[in-house]
Structure formats: C-alpha cells, structure tokens
Amino acid sequence: MRTLMRTVRNLGILAHVDAGKTTLTERILYATGATHKRGEVHDGTTVTDFDPQERDRGITIFAAAVGCVWDGHRINLIDTPGHVDFSDEVARSLRVLDGAVVVFDAVAGVEPQSEAVWRQADRHGVPRIAFVNKLDRAGADLDTAVASLRERLGAVPLVVQLPIGREGGFTGVVDLVRMRALLWEGEGAGSYAEGPVPDALRDEAYRRRRLLEEAVAELHPVALEEFCTGSGVSDGTLAAALRDLTLGGEGVVVLCGAAYRDCGVEPLLDAVVAYLPSPADVPPVRGTLDGAVRERPADPGAPFAALVFKVQATATGRLSCLRVYAGTVRKGDAVLDMGTGRTERIGRILRVQADRHAEVDRASAGDIVAVVGLKGARAGTTLCAPGDPLVLEPPTVTDPVVSVAVEPRRGLDTDRLATALARLVEEDPSLTVRTDPETGQTVLSGMGELHLEVAVEKVRRAHGLEVRVGRPRVAYRETVVRGVSGLTYRHVKQDGGAGQFAHVVLDVEPADGEHESGDEDFVFRSAVVGGRVPQEYVRAVEAGCRDALAEGPLGGHPVTGVRVTLTDGATHVKDSSETAFRTAGRLALREALRASVVTLLEPVVEVTVTVPDDAVGGVLGDLAARRGRVSGSTTRAGTAVLTATVPLAELFGYASRLRGRTQGRGTFTTRPAGYAPVPAGVSEQVPKAASRG
Known part of the structure; x- marks a missing residue:
C-alpha cells in the first residue's frame, strides 16, 4: 500500500490573481485526458471555476479539487484563489497539500499576492516548483522573472529550461536536464515534438546547464562530488539532486511556458512527478492528545486520522472535504469528531472533480476526498478512529477586517437570513456573524470588500433572499502607548453567602515587538513572590485581563500590544476564589487602561x-x-x-x-x-x- 502511495501527488496551484493558474489547471486536465475540451476563463467554461459568481467575475473565489492521472501517478490538484480577500481559502488548502506549483507572470514577475502565498507555503513547509507563465506576451522575460524570485522571495531558483523564441515567437523550451528541445507545433495534448538543441541556442544551453550544475553542486554533496571530477554532473544525479533540494526546501526548480497556448504543460507534469513529494515522502503527521504530542505515520494500516479542510453545502447534501493522513476509512465506518466529541457514521465517500463527484468504497492515507453524512464537522475538525483519538493542528483563521450590516428586505425573512448566514460561516470560517447589541442589526465581517460582496451575493442566489447591505466598516484596534505602574485593585463582595475577595497590583506597559502587525499580542507574567497569590489565582487574573482586552477605553475596540505584570496581591482565607480573582483582573485592567495613554x-x-x-x-x-x-x-x-x-x-x-x-x-x-x-x-x-x- 505504501508503494501505491508513492504514485500519488497532492498538489496546489498558487498564484497572484490573473497569473494564469486556472488556465494552467484546465490545460493540465486536458493534457492528462481528464477533460476532452479546453475550458476558458473568459468564456466561463472552466472546470474548477464552476460557481456562477466565479464565471461572472472571471476570477477564482473558491478552492476547487480535481483529479487526473499522468505517467501512472494520480494527481489530486487544488486550484486556489489568487485574490487577497480569499487568502484564508488558500491557507486551508495548503494545510492539507504535500506540494505546490507557484505560477508567475513572465512580464510582472513576483507580484504582491504571489509573494503572500509563497510565505504561506513557507509557514506550512510545502515544497514547491515555479512555473513562469505567459512567455508569449510582449515584454515577457524569463531571466527578469527569475531575478524577482531571488530578490523578493529569497528563493534559490534552479532554472531547468531555456525558452526557444521570444514573446510572440515563443515556440518551445530546451530541457537543460536531458539537453533536448521540446517544440509545440500543433493543437492538443501530446502535440509537442522532441528533438536536438537548435544550433543557434547550443552554446547558451550548455552555458546554462553548467550554471545549473554549479548551483546544484553548491547545495548537494553527491552532485558536488561528481562536479569536482571535472566531467560535470550526470543527468541522473542532477535529477535526483533537484528532487532532494525541492523536498528540503533548499532550492526551487523553475520551468516556463505559455499555458493558454498549451506550451510547457507536459514538462511541468513530468516535473511534478519527478520532484514533488508523495504522501509517503512527508513526515508522520503530528497531533496532540491531553497535551502530549503524538505522531501517526502515513500508513493505510495505521489508526485512522483525517483533517476536514472545507465544508460545502450542495443540492445533494453537506459535503466535508478531508485529507486522510493515516489509516483507511470505508463507507459506513464510525469516526470520532474531535471538535464535537461525537461519533458519526460515514454515509458516502466521493472523489471530487470540481462540482462533479464519483463514489468510491474507501479512502486511505494520502487521499483527498469528500464524505457525506457528517453533521457537526467544521473546517479544521479532526476525524479519527474512535478507539485511538488524536487532534491535528487546524488551519489558522485570520481575524476579519471589514464589516457590513445586513438585513432582509422583508421582515418575514429574518429567520431564513439567519440560517443562510450560519451556513455561510460553516463553509467559510474567515466570515463571522454577530448581532449588534445596540442596534439589533446583524453584522457580517470578512477579509475585504470583495469577500463580503461575494458572501452577500451567495445569500441572494443560493437562498433566494433579497437583503439590504450597509456601508462597510473596518475593524479598529486600541493599544497602549504609555502605561501605568502599581495600579492597585481590591475586589470585595458580600451578599449573605460566601463572599468574594481578591487584591491585585498590576503594571501595564506596551508589549515589546511590532504590535502594529495586527496580532493580538498580549503578554502576561507574574512577579509575585512568597506565594502571596497562589498559581491557580494567577491564571484567573490572566483570564480576567484577557476578558478586559475585548473593549478598550477609547471606543470599545479590542486592545492589542499590551504587557501586564502581576506584581503583588493578597488573598482571604475563606472568601478568595478563582472567580473573584478573574473579576479583579478584568476590572483592574480596565481601570489601568483608562489611566494609560492609549491610541487607536x-x-x-x-x-x-x-x-x-x-x-x-x-x-x-x-x-x-x-x-x-x-x-x-x-x-x-x-x-x-x-x-x-x-x-x-x-x-x-x-x-x-x-x-x-x-x-x-x-x-x-x-x-x-x-x-x-x-x-x-x-x-x-x-x-x-x-x-x-
């Protein structure tokens, strides 16, 4: 079974908006025979951009999974959004992928969102290869694009191809690993011709092959040993070294082409198989249970463990998309939902092809599938064998920055709107819904203006609701510029029964570091000596301080960038409790913030x-x-x-x-x-x- 796993690639296509990743995905599906007609973004006929809003807007909004087969390898491919408002959708996909192809525009090079997704891949440790697209455009230049990878991303590019022709005259590439020319002359999959390196490019091709060997030899000991013999690095050693460097994140293999014209797709698929990891190549997945770290190998025979990364409501039911990290699950099996603590039964298991599905009997380690029958699972939920629980690290969710008030045009639709918004949040955790306690309005928050436009339009189309939308509002924060020292607060309460007593002394100051980063950086520490405040009460004070950070003194906005030190305190032998100290911590910090210099x-x-x-x-x-x-x-x-x-x-x-x-x-x-x-x-x-x- 592990041998079978080596023929699987779980792959993401990442890029800045309009770099051509959806077109590349369509050409991959066509080249592999998964589709029999090329889909076009401008015609609204793509497989992965199947949502009506994606076709109307001409951009990818929702990550879509598709599958294909190339050279005996099954490729599970996820086409991800390129717009910044949907970056959380990219992060959720990266969490479950083993490798990625990052697409760059040959004219623009590294663009802002391509840099952002690159950093996301860095955080998740996802090996990747680069594809410089649109070499047929005016102003396209491979060397300039590669230089931007080196300068803006800090990457070590290992360029394995040399373009044949420039701009509109681009017709093929020289494969620098096998020293051959590949020319695309006709229409359709497999239409390229292989031949010798053109005479006009022979000297340049050998010069670039030598540069590639030097770059690889600097990073790989086996390649270095061959390089130092003076005879150069053999093709086999070079290919093996490129794979090792890709898996280790030490170098990035760079290929090029023009996806719209079907140029460069087949060599890219060869590179995916040759250089990117299979599920058997990645380390055992790590999870926790009762605070202890546990590992589970990517083995179909191990106890079952999977992570839900996307939830979709479809006409045929609720789909939970998941990555199986260990074990095997079959139709009808019972699994433990670690989010709810409930055991649920798998109704059906589906191979996903964008908006089409094919039922299968089982899914094993390394598979990405959708299942039907899970009522409580959310994105980030761990599913595991009931007798062997484990909690996998969920994808991070970014705090929303823009909010709008939404309300139905007809008062009778209030309950329907609440149901529709709840379903939206299930499908997209980066959206939040709350009720404004002052106005009673329903407030929808997300990652940007476009994000909210798409969400509201989905409510209108999918649920047939007419809604009114208020003007967008951004999420402000408050932070301490100059704090206070020695603020004393005594919480004393007597109401006939057991009393409450807590005495705390706090120092409040700005936290070190860049609080402008937007992280909710709150630092709490205790400097109490002599056991004057027991440890369980110290934790209660910290919890109370966190409660106080929800509303700042300037305008009730969340507070960030604060360091609080508990310097002293006192207890009562009968009346002190964790509740009393939590209350004291909350009220003391509120008072301290009012006495501090705070800015918006x-x-x-x-x-x-x-x-x-x-x-x-x-x-x-x-x-x-x-x-x-x-x-x-x-x-x-x-x-x-x-x-x-x-x-x-x-x-x-x-x-x-x-x-x-x-x-x-x-x-x-x-x-x-x-x-x-x-x-x-x-x-x-x-x-x-x-x-x-």
Whole structure:
C-alpha cells in the first residue's frame, strides 16, 4: 500500500490573481485526458471555476479539487484563489497539500499576492516548483522573472529550461536536464515534438546547464562530488539532486511556458512527478492528545486520522472535504469528531472533480476526498478512529477586517437570513456573524470588500433572499502607548453567602515587538513572590485581563500590544476564589487602561496600482487624498507600477474611482500590511464599537 502511495501527488496551484493558474489547471486536465475540451476563463467554461459568481467575475473565489492521472501517478490538484480577500481559502488548502506549483507572470514577475502565498507555503513547509507563465506576451522575460524570485522571495531558483523564441515567437523550451528541445507545433495534448538543441541556442544551453550544475553542486554533496571530477554532473544525479533540494526546501526548480497556448504543460507534469513529494515522502503527521504530542505515520494500516479542510453545502447534501493522513476509512465506518466529541457514521465517500463527484468504497492515507453524512464537522475538525483519538493542528483563521450590516428586505425573512448566514460561516470560517447589541442589526465581517460582496451575493442566489447591505466598516484596534505602574485593585463582595475577595497590583506597559502587525499580542507574567497569590489565582487574573482586552477605553475596540505584570496581591482565607480573582483582573485592567495613554490603530494595506504613464499624476493625487504613502514606483512597457500603504477605510469604492481616472485601463491589488496609528484629526471621526456587554 505504501508503494501505491508513492504514485500519488497532492498538489496546489498558487498564484497572484490573473497569473494564469486556472488556465494552467484546465490545460493540465486536458493534457492528462481528464477533460476532452479546453475550458476558458473568459468564456466561463472552466472546470474548477464552476460557481456562477466565479464565471461572472472571471476570477477564482473558491478552492476547487480535481483529479487526473499522468505517467501512472494520480494527481489530486487544488486550484486556489489568487485574490487577497480569499487568502484564508488558500491557507486551508495548503494545510492539507504535500506540494505546490507557484505560477508567475513572465512580464510582472513576483507580484504582491504571489509573494503572500509563497510565505504561506513557507509557514506550512510545502515544497514547491515555479512555473513562469505567459512567455508569449510582449515584454515577457524569463531571466527578469527569475531575478524577482531571488530578490523578493529569497528563493534559490534552479532554472531547468531555456525558452526557444521570444514573446510572440515563443515556440518551445530546451530541457537543460536531458539537453533536448521540446517544440509545440500543433493543437492538443501530446502535440509537442522532441528533438536536438537548435544550433543557434547550443552554446547558451550548455552555458546554462553548467550554471545549473554549479548551483546544484553548491547545495548537494553527491552532485558536488561528481562536479569536482571535472566531467560535470550526470543527468541522473542532477535529477535526483533537484528532487532532494525541492523536498528540503533548499532550492526551487523553475520551468516556463505559455499555458493558454498549451506550451510547457507536459514538462511541468513530468516535473511534478519527478520532484514533488508523495504522501509517503512527508513526515508522520503530528497531533496532540491531553497535551502530549503524538505522531501517526502515513500508513493505510495505521489508526485512522483525517483533517476536514472545507465544508460545502450542495443540492445533494453537506459535503466535508478531508485529507486522510493515516489509516483507511470505508463507507459506513464510525469516526470520532474531535471538535464535537461525537461519533458519526460515514454515509458516502466521493472523489471530487470540481462540482462533479464519483463514489468510491474507501479512502486511505494520502487521499483527498469528500464524505457525506457528517453533521457537526467544521473546517479544521479532526476525524479519527474512535478507539485511538488524536487532534491535528487546524488551519489558522485570520481575524476579519471589514464589516457590513445586513438585513432582509422583508421582515418575514429574518429567520431564513439567519440560517443562510450560519451556513455561510460553516463553509467559510474567515466570515463571522454577530448581532449588534445596540442596534439589533446583524453584522457580517470578512477579509475585504470583495469577500463580503461575494458572501452577500451567495445569500441572494443560493437562498433566494433579497437583503439590504450597509456601508462597510473596518475593524479598529486600541493599544497602549504609555502605561501605568502599581495600579492597585481590591475586589470585595458580600451578599449573605460566601463572599468574594481578591487584591491585585498590576503594571501595564506596551508589549515589546511590532504590535502594529495586527496580532493580538498580549503578554502576561507574574512577579509575585512568597506565594502571596497562589498559581491557580494567577491564571484567573490572566483570564480576567484577557476578558478586559475585548473593549478598550477609547471606543470599545479590542486592545492589542499590551504587557501586564502581576506584581503583588493578597488573598482571604475563606472568601478568595478563582472567580473573584478573574473579576479583579478584568476590572483592574480596565481601570489601568483608562489611566494609560492609549491610541487607536487602523488596518492598513499595501496597494500596488498599475496605470498608464499619462495617468500617474491623477492617481498619485488620489492616493494622497486617501492618506496613502507612496513607497515605490517603477515603469515598464508604457505603464507605471505604484506601491503605496493606504488605510483600508479609505479604499472603499477605489476600484470604480480608479477606472474613471484611467479610462478603465488601471488595475490594483492589495495585501494586508498590519495596523498603524490613526491620526488625531481622523480618530475623532471613527465610530465607536458596539458594546459587547
């Protein structure tokens, strides 16, 4: 069974929006025979962008899983979104993948979101190869794109191909590992011709092969040994070394092509099989149970363990997409849901092909499948054998930064709207829904304006509801600039029965590090000596302080970037309890925050704007009016690329404004850049957060 696992590749396609990853996915499905007609993004006929909104907007919104077979290997492929608003969808996919192909535009090189997904892959330890796409476009240059990988990503690119022809004349590549030419001359899968390296490129090809050998020899001891003999590195050793370096994350194999014209797809599939890991190549999955770390090998015979990474509501029922890390599960088996603690039965097991499904009898270690029958599973839930529990690390969920109020147009639809929103949150954990206690409005929060637009439109289409949407609001934070020392608080309560007594002394100061990063960095420590406050009460004080961070003194926004030190305290022999000290911690920190100097923080984003040269002046003026700070400007092929940091609150409606200023020729992308202090004149206009009670 482990031999069979070596013929599986769990692969993600990652890229900046419009780099061509969905087109590449379609060409992979066509080249492998999984489809018999090429799907096109502009025609709305792609397999993976099957949702009506994806076809209407021409972008990938939801990660879609498909499968195909190449050279005797089954490839489970997930096409991921490229827009920053859906980066959590990418993170959930990366959590369950073994490898990735990162697609780059040969003209633009590394773009903001391609850098973001690269960093996500770094955090998850996912080996990857790079595909430089669109080499047939005007201004395309492989060497420039590769240089941007080295400079912006800190990667060690190992370029294994040399383009044949430039821009519109691009017709093929030289394979530098096997020293052969591959030319795409016709239409359809397998239409390329293999031949000798063209005479005009022979010297350049051998020079680049030598550079590749040198780069590999610097990183791989076996290749170095062969290289030092003076005869160079053999093809077999070079290929083996490239695989080792890819799996270890020490180098990145770089291929190139033009997916829209079917150029370069087959060699990319060969590279996926040759260099990216199978489930048998990855380390045993690690989980926890009762605080102890446990490992479970990728073995079909081991106790069952799987992670749910996506939940979908379909016309035929609720699908839970999962990655099986260990063991085997069959139709009808009972599994333990570690999120709810309940045992549930697997109704059906499905191989997923975007919006189509094929039923199978079982799923084993290394498989990515969907199951029917799980009522309580959520994204991030661990499923395991009832007699051998384990909790796998779930994907992280980013805090939402934009909110809108939503309400049904008809009062009779209130309950239907609540049900629809609850289902949305089940499918997308980066969305949250709450009720504003002051206004009674339902507030939907997400990762950006587009994210919320898509969510609301899904409610309208899938549930047939007409809803009204308020103006977007961003998520502000508060932080301490100058704290207080020795704040004393006594909590004493007598109400006839057992009393409550807690005495605490706190120091409050800004936390070290970059609290502007947006992380909820709260540091708590105890400096109490002599056992004046027992350890269980210290933990209660910390819990109370965390409670107090939910509302800051300026406007009721969450507080971040704070260090609290418990320096002293006192207890009562009868009336002290964990409840009393938790209450004291909460009220003491609230009082300390009111006595501190606190400032307001707002979310900011890095905006990359691409505009014609003649529109630069107007765009710069508009960015300045939006409190933007321009950090860079480059020019290429008659267009200017401007980079600026802009408060998120100032970007609502920017897309239509930019189109108007540039006659529809300007585009922009964003990525989160953390939090920054709100200027004094602006902070007075920031609405206060609703009380959380």
